[in-house]
Amino acid sequence: MAQTSEERTYRERVLEVVRAIPRGKVTNYGTVALLAGYPRTARQVGAVLYGLRDSDTDVPWQRVVNAQGGISTFKVGSGELQVALLEAEGVEVVDRRVDMDRYGWDPGLAWAERQPK
DNA sequence: CGTCTGACGCACC
DNA sequence: GGGTGCGCCAGAC
Structure with missing residues (x-):
């Protein structure tokens, strides 16, 4: 199985990036898309996370905001849950919002390069 | 194949 | 600060 993994599915790449978000930090859909290697696909990132199942407990989807x-x-009904999960790890949510200057995480493209494919 | 959709983002007003 | 419009593109039909 050496080279068949050459092209991971879009979904897998996205989830990998989301798993890399540090606890207590958040990032946005566009950044996840960029780091995953698919610029301008922010909406698709949301679609992937929407499809997560309860068994995917290792994916900290709550750390992804706009x-x-x-x-x-809130638009798909899991807003309250996301807020609760974020506050549980120390991220303040004021008026359904997070202060990106304080909690935002963005390692930059160099980080993505260092990630093993 | 062609079309539609949308956990988004950004330019504009 | 808020509201509207439109481009984006992978996946579902």
Whole structure:
């Protein structure tokens, strides 16, 4: 199985990046897409996370918010849960929003390069 | 194949 | 600060 893994699915790449988000920090959909190697696919990142199942407990999806620091999941009914999970790890959520200057995480493209494919 | 959709982002007003 | 419009593109049909 050496080289068949050459092309991981889009979904796998996205989840890898999300798993790399430090506890107590958050990032946005666009950044996840960029780090995953798929620029401009922020919406697809949301689609992937939407498809997560309860068994995917190792994916800290709550650490992904929109570019304005807002909780986008209220729109699909899991907003309250996301807020609870974030506050549980020390991230303050004021008026359904997170202060990106304080909690934002963005390692930059160099980080993505260092990640093993 | 062609179309539609949307946990987004950004330019504009 | 808020609201609207439109481009984006992988996946579902």
